[in-house]
Amino acid sequence: MAALIKQRRVVTESAPSPDQGEVLRLEPTDDPASVADRLARVARVEVNFPKFGDGRGYSIARLLRERYGYKGELRAVGHITRDHLFFMESVGFDAFELREGEDPQEALAAFDDFSESYQASVARPQPLFRRRRG
Amino acid sequence: MYRYDEIDQRLVDERVRQFRGQTERFLAGKLSEEEFRALRLRNGLYIQRYAPMLRIAIPYGLLSTRQLRKLAQITRKYDRSYGHFSTRQNLQLNWPKLEEVPDILAELATVQMHAIQTSGNSFRNVTTDHFAGVARDEIVDSFVWCEVIRQWSTFHPEFSFLPRKFKIALNGARADRAAVAVHDIGLHAVKDERGEVGFRVLVGGGLGRTPMIGVVIREFLPWQHLLTYLEAILRVYNRYGRRDNIHKARIKILVKERGADKFREEVDAEWAQIKDGPATLIAEEIERVAARFTRPAYERLHNEELDAIGVPAFQAWVKRNVHPHKVPGYAAVTLSLKKTGVPPGDVTADQMDAIAELADRYSFGELRVSHEQNLVLADVRQSDLLAVWQEARRLGLATPNLGLLTNIIACPGGDFCALANAKSIPVAEAIQRRFDDLDHLHDIGELDLNISGCMNACGHHHVGHIGILGVDKNGDEWYQIEIGGNQGETRPGAKAALGKVLGPSFARAQVPDVIERLIECYLERRDSEAERFVDVVHRIGIEPFKEKVYGSADQAAARRHRERAVA
Numbered sequence: 172m173a174a175l176i177k178q179r180r181v182v183t184e185s186a187p188s189p190d191q192g193e194v195l196r197l198e199p200t201d202d203p204a205s206v207a208d209r210l211a212r213v214a215r216v217e218v219n220f221p222k223f224g225d226g227r228g229y230s231i232a233r234l235l236r237e238r239y240g241y242k243g244e245l246r247a248v249g250h251i252t253r254d255h256l257f258f259m260e261s262v263g264f265d266a267f268e269l270r271e272g273e274d275p276q277e278a279l280a281a282f283d284d285f286s287e288s289y290q291a292s293v294a295r296p297q298p299l300f301r302r303r304r305g
Numbered sequence: 306m307y308r309y310d311e312i313d314q315r316l317v318d319e320r321v322r323q324f325r326g327q328t329e330r331f332l333a334g335k336l337s338e339e340e341f342r343a344l345r346l347r348n349g350l351y352i353q354r355y356a357p358m359l360r361i362a363i364p365y366g367l368l369s370t371r372q373l374r375k376l377a378q379i380t381r382k383y384d385r386s387y388g389h390f391s392t393r394q395n396l397q398l399n400w401p402k403l404e405e406v407p408d409i410l411a412e413l414a415t416v417q418m419h420a421i422q423t424s425g426n427s428f429r430n431v432t433t434d435h436f437a438g439v440a441r442d443e444i445v446d447s448f449v450w451c452e453v454i455r456q457w458s459t460f461h462p463e464f465s466f467l468p469r470k471f472k473i474a475l476n477g478a479r480a481d482r483a484a485v486a487v488h489d490i491g492l493h494a495v496k497d498e499r500g501e502v503g504f505r506v507l508v509g510g511g512l513g514r515t516p517m518i519g520v521v522i523r524e525f526l527p528w529q530h531l532l533t534y535l536e537a538i539l540r541v542y543n544r545y546g547r548r549d550n551i552h553k554a555r556i557k558i559l560v561k562e563r564g565a566d567k568f569r570e571e572v573d574a575e576w577a578q579i580k581d582g583p584a585t586l587i588a589e590e591i592e593r594v595a596a597r598f599t600r601p602a603y604e605r606l607h608n609e610e611l612d613a614i615g616v617p618a619f620q621a622w623v624k625r626n627v628h629p630h631k632v633p634g635y636a637a638v639t640l641s642l643k644k645t646g647v648p649p650g651d652v653t654a655d656q657m658d659a660i661a662e663l664a665d666r667y668s669f670g671e672l673r674v675s676h677e678q679n680l681v682l683a684d685v686r687q688s689d690l691l692a693v694w695q696e697a698r699r700l701g702l703a704t705p706n707l708g709l710l711t712n713i714i715a716c717p718g719g720d721f722c723a724l725a726n727a728k729s730i731p732v733a734e735a736i737q738r739r740f741d742d743l744d745h746l747h748d749i750g751e752l753d754l755n756i757s758g759c760m761n762a763c764g765h766h767h768v769g770h771i772g773i774l775g776v777d778k779n780g781d782e783w784y785q786i787e788i789g790g791n792q793g794e795t796r797p798g799a800k801a802a803l804g805k806v807l808g809p810s811f812a813r814a815q816v817p818d819v820i821e822r823l824i825e826c827y828l829e830r831r832d833s834e835a836e837r838f839v840d841v842v843h844r845i846g847i848e849p850f851k852e853k854v855y856g857s858a859d860q861a862a863a864r865r866h867r868e869r870a871v872a
């Protein structure tokens with residue numbers, strides 16, 4: 172069982188109970204628009220990263236959060252290492268299933284790899300240049 | 306020079322820490338080769354033929370003397386006391402040690418430098434006109450806009466794992482000196498009838514194995530929408546760009562497969578959703594960035610009568626290497642890194658120090674790296690030109706060949722690069738030796754000659770008026786020659802264009818002869834001295850040149866017949 176981080180904490184997962192709703196899993200080629208009307212009823216959405224360098228899931232996450240208003244758990248699964256966490260959290264992921272062999276306790280530090288970012292994102296809806304004012 | 310604020314500096318420092326950790330984890334076996342590859346590449350670190358290669362970012366080619374001295378010091382301490390300026394206005398070190406790279410980055414950070422995103426499938430260094438801010442035909446100061454884009458494209462959370470590398474060029478003057486048509490995105494500043502600044506947006510240009518000229522997808526993008534529009538393009542590319550084949554992963558392939566109109570529709574649909582959102586630029590931010598640039602304190606001067614200085618060698622240098630400046634009494638000077646016998650773009654540590662000295666004394670402590678791999682002192686008093694020339698000459702940096710055939714752009718080639726099929730530096734040298742008569746060179750006039758050691762085209766051979774490409778034939782190095790390429794409308798005349806292949810390739814020893822024959826053909830056919838080589842090729846086509854090089858069609862057929870018979 173791969174290690175799981177949720178809301179910046181290492182957790183072990185119990186099996187989901189049926190009343191929590193279904194788990195929706197999106198592949199990089201899936202269009203989040205196609206599941207938009209189901210988002211209110213799911214237990215969580217998983218976005219798969221089949222490769223270390225596959226960046227499509229970042230756009231998917233941002234669209235789920237910003238355009239389709241998804242508020243529930245958004246979990247990155249697949250080839251996830253600590254090196255992805257800062258960016259993934261910025262675009263709206265709040266749960267991370269790390270790849271085999273990645274130490275979750277050590278990985279936690281990576282959320283703070285950077286203390287700022289220039290761009291608007293889910294974590295920082297205003298870009299730095301607007302937050303700088305005042 | 307842009308000066309970091311506290312946050313700019315903090316991010317660069319945090320990157321050093323992050324990369325140090327990644328290197329340590331790799332050396333401890335906690336990161337696989339493949340994982341570390343993706344991480345080190347986005348920090349400019351390649352594993353090359355003989356050693357790692359580290360590419361240091363010089364954002365939009367602008368460099369202070371303090372930075373240049375630090376670079377000199379780094380090459381002495383961690384490398385072999387020289388560096389190579391690349392066509393992307395960056396500096397490459399060819400001999401660093403993997404485990405010392407974090408220390409190099411830490412030293413760079415002390416002078417507001419880094420190697421962030423100088424490689425890998427990410428945004429690369431934004432490039433621009435090396436006469437930005439001083440050109441007489443300026444529309445906007447492109448450095449300010451480049452810095453706005455640099456910040457937006459640094460560690461972009463959504464676009465840090467793109468299908469492939471991504472290069473943006475921005476041109477702020479009437480003449481295109483930034484080659485905007487051969488970039489993933491090209492931005493050309495324009496003003497509308499009310500004087501409002503905007504950008505003409507080109508997309509899908511690029512060199513490499515599938516060279517293409519970019520298409521205009523928006524004629525006028527008001528500046529406020531620059532970042533949201535870029536974001537829309539990038540989102541379409543990030544989601545739909547091909548990831549199954551590295552050779553088809555650039556945005557140009559997506560644009561081509563979709564067709565420009567379909568691609569524009571998709572971008573517009575995405576843009577409609579985010580237009581006027583939080584990333585919309587505000588005047589205050591542009592002013593803030595502009596105010597963080599140091600500006601030369603120009604004196605009130607009059608233009609000098611340089612013709613009066615009766616030194617022919619100086620006059621030749623002024624004619625080629627000195628460029629007009631928007632402020633009276635000043636000029637921009639190109640220090641040529643194209644001396645015969647020296648690999649194009651290479652500079653020793655001692656030269657770096659000496660150049661820093663020159664820039665401190667004569668050009669407000671700043672310099673620029675051009676994409677033609679030369680250095681530019683942008684703000685020299687005209688009354689200092691003679692002194693600058695004398696010192697540049699002493700340093701071997703005054704070859705008066707700007708815009709001429711011997712100002713060759715070349716990649717490091719097979720002498721250094723693991724990807725190269727063939728060497729490029731000895732070819733450049735052989736051509737420079739053949740054309741060593743300055744009068745003849747001046748008579749030939751403006752001519753861009755570019756050499757790449759393989760089809761990845763780092764030497765931009767597709768847009769050389771003459772382009773040379775190293776190819777591998779059964780383990781031997783051969784050279785294919787193209788003519789008629791053009792990086793852009795650097796002046797009225799030929800448009801941006803890709804060269805056309807002349808015919809079968811040549812052995813290295815033949816190359817200078819072939820170039821000589823091409824030049825003969827040009828001199829016979831030109832209307833006047835004002836008609837450049839590339840203009841003639843565009844007017845009469847490549848056939849006459851082909852004939853001059855390979856003989857008539859009959860002769861060529863006979864030769865092929867003989868070759869087949871021998872084989």
